[in-house]
Amino acid sequence: RILSRRKKGSARWNKQRLVVAKLHEKVANRRMNFLHHKSKELAPNFDAVAIEDLNMKGMSQALHFGKSVHDNGWGMFTT
CATH class of the missing domain: 1.20.5 (Single alpha-helices involved in coiled-coils or other helix-helix interfaces)
Incomplete structure (x- = not known):
């Protein structure tokens, strides 16, 4: 700000x-x-260890989580 x-x-x-x-x-x-x-x-x-392939963009739009879904770092965790 x-x-x-x-x-x-x-x-x-x-x-x-x-x-x-x-x-x-x-x-x-x-x-x-x-x-x-x-x-x-x-x-x-x-x-x-099995990892589910999640549609993060769809989750953020459909469930109204916004940036909090993108901020978790799922991609980094899977790599």
Whole structure:
């Protein structure tokens, strides 16, 4: 919100852009860490793991979840 109020291209806009980028990086790192821990927990405990092929775009539109469905990182978990 703060970034959207800044004049694009100004020094304060660039400073705030870096703050927002750091926050996004922290969220991405936390998500990667969580997914890595969960997959590492599943791998030694089970011989086979079955993953359902979900239509995430359809789920977000039909069930009115919005961005929360896209924010879970299902693709990263399957890889």
